[in-house]
Amino acid sequence: QVQLQESGPGLVKPSQTLSLTCTVSGGSISSGGYYWSWIRQHPGKGLEWIGYIYYSGSTYYNPSLKSRVTISVDTSKNQFSLKLSSVTAADTAVYYCARLNPDTAMVIDPWGQGTLVTVSS
Amino acid sequence: EIVLTQSPGTLSLSPGERATLSCRASQSVSSSYLAWYQQKPGQAPRLLIYGASSRATGIPDRFSGSGSGTDFTLTISRLEPEDFAVYYCQQYGSSPLMYTFGQGTKLEIK
Numbered sequence: 001q002v003q004l005q006e007s008g009p010g011l012v013k014p015s016q017t018l019s020l021t022c023t024v025s026g027g028s029i030s031s032g033g034y035y036w037s038w039i040r041q042h043p044g045k046g047l048e049w050i051g052y053i054y055y056s057g058s059t060y061y062n063p064s065l066k067s068r069v070t071i072s073v074d075t076s077k078n079q080f081s082l083k084l085s086s087v088t089a090a091d092t093a094v095y096y097c098a099r100l101n102p103d104t105a106m107v108i109d110p111w112g113q114g115t116l117v118t119v120s121s
Numbered sequence: 122e123i124v125l126t127q128s129p130g131t132l133s134l135s136p137g138e139r140a141t142l143s144c145r146a147s148q149s150v151s152s153s154y155l156a157w158y159q160q161k162p163g164q165a166p167r168l169l170i171y172g173a174s175s176r177a178t179g180i181p182d183r184f185s186g187s188g189s190g191t192d193f194t195l196t197i198s199r200l201e202p203e204d205f206a207v208y209y210c211q212q213y214g215s216s217p218l219m220y221t222f223g224q225g226t227k228l229e230i231k
Contacts, residue, residue, distance in 0.1 A: 039220075046222055046223070046224045047209060047211075047222040049219060049220035049221075060218055060219075062220075096165055096166075104171050104172070105171055105172055105213060106154065106213045106220075107168055107171040107177075107213075108158070108168065108211070109168040109177065111166055111167070112165065113165055114165050
């Protein structure tokens with residue numbers, strides 16, 4: 001059973017770059033067939049999709065965040081990563097990594113447990 | 122961009138009752154790309170329903186989804202104590218290519 005685990009700093013200063021990594025276990029990113037995604041949830045609020053990547057490196061981003069987002073993949077480590085530049089307090093959120101399944105209309109399943117990132121000086 | 126509006130914002134019911142949650146899209150959505158998730162406090166969302174009406178693996182049959190076009194419904198036939206949570210609908214669109222979530226319905230114990 002595939003499991004995902006986010007890791008990275010819990011505190012980032014304004015204007016800096018937020019960097020998170022998602023480690024996938026129980027399945028190989030390089031085997032293909034799935035996409036890998038980042039989603040965030042502002043405190044007490046709803047969900048916002050950030051973007052996704054395929055093992056080949058193809059990416060697609062939320063147009064509202066596209067200018068600041070980079071998602072990359074390291075198949076040798078079975079990891080994919082998120083970088084969000086020029087952060088402000090509005091980027092404070094729980095960040096989830098997740099798998100997307102094209103065989104079931106790109107549903108988001110499973111999700112990582114999430115990691116809270118606070119933007120503050 | 123498609124906007125998903127969920128109603129009600131909060132639903133207060135008792136265990137054993139039937140819950141009906143609504144998700145309305147600002148324009149027609151492919152049923153194939155409409156999903157529902159459950160989120161409990163401090164946890165990640167969990168997939169319940171995909172393709173508007175197909176239950177995900179391990180989801181009890183008291184959960185059902187229906188709808189088409191712009192109106193979709195999640196029904197919980199008989200509420201169990203563990204069902205009280207926040208529920209989100211979600212659509213995946215190709216033009217533009219992106220995911221959109223509803224704002225959520227909180228199902229609370231009356």
